Amino acid sequence: AQSVAQPEDQVNVAEGNPLTVKCTYSVSGNPYLFWYVQYPNRGLQFLLKYITGDNLVKGSYGFEAEFNKSQTSFHLKKPSALVSDSALYFCAVRDFTTSGTYKYIFGTGTRLKVLA
Amino acid sequence: DSGVTQTPKHLITATGQRVTLRCSPRSGDLSVYWYQQSLDQGLQFLIQYYNGEERAKGNILERFSAQQFPDLHSELNLSSLELGDSALYFCASSARDRGTETQYFGPGTRLLVL
Numbered sequence: 001a002q003s004v005a006q007p008e009d010q011v012n013v014a015e016g017n018p019l020t021v022k023c024t025y026s027v028s029g030n031p032y033l034f035w036y037v038q039y040p041n042r043g044l045q046f047l048l049k050y051i052t053g054d055n056l057v058k059g060s061y062g063f064e065a066e067f068n069k070s071q072t073s074f075h076l077k078k079p080s081a082l083v084s085d086s087a088l089y090f091c092a093v094r095d096f097t098t099s100g101t102y103k104y105i106f107g108t109g110t111r112l113k114v115l116a
Numbered sequence: 117d118s119g120v121t122q123t124p125k126h127l128i129t130a131t132g133q134r135v136t137l138r139c140s141p142r143s144g145d146l147s148v149y150w151y152q153q154s155l156d157q158g159l160q161f162l163i164q165y166y167n168g169e170e171r172a173k174g175n176i177l178e179r180f181s182a183q184q185f186p187d188l189h190s191e192l193n194l195s196s197l198e199l200g201d202s203a204l205y206f207c208a209s210s211a212r213d214r215g216t217e218t219q220y221f222g223p224g225t226r227l228l229v230l
Contacts, residue, residue, distance in 0.1 A: 036221075043118065043206055043221035090159060103172045104149070104219070106159040
């Protein structure tokens with residue numbers, strides 16, 4: 001079965017500094033990977049996804065993620081953090097069910113705190 | 117605003133009771149997913165429907181059931197509620213049932229079981 005791991009419960013970064021939120025995956029076959037963000041008392045919002053092609057994926061709000069097959073990683077990055085980026089970030093992978101359909105496996109989430 | 121609506125926003129009930137959570141997908145989306153988010157278990161996939169039919173099942177308890185109606189809205193029924201069922205329940209929708217589809221999440225229903 002596919003799985004994702006977010007090794008850091010929390011990441012602190014100063015405003016204006018680059019940020020990285022880590023995600024590693026375990027798949028059999030080609031991975032389909034996603035990043036979502038959750039602001040307080042809100043649902044998850046889609047940021048970006050990797051299906052195939054360019055290893056650097058650009059998404060919403062200036063975020064990007066780098067797919068690294070050899071390291072089985074899909075880290076989320078942003079060149080310059082904003083205080084408003086403070087939120088909970090989830091990495092997800094598509095998994096196949098026994099019936100041949102799809103479901104999504106989410107990581108445990110990483111809380112990003114951007115300090116002014 | 118994702119275009120996915122969920123009602124109610126908050127629900128407080130007692131152990132042993134039964135509740136129904138409702139989700140309306142984005143216009144045109146045929147696929148609906150239900151998730152449970154709790155502090156100790158993170159975000160767990162429960163079940164998926166596509167155009168009225170069940171497509172995939174995750175960690176859904178037997179006390180829970182769902183359905184998708186002809187107008188594509190979906191309901192999640194939780195019965196014999198326990199304290200541990202207290203969580204945020206999210207619905208998401210996508211246009212089709214393919215795994216590359218982006219899911220759009222609703223704002224969630226916060227359930228508190230006392």
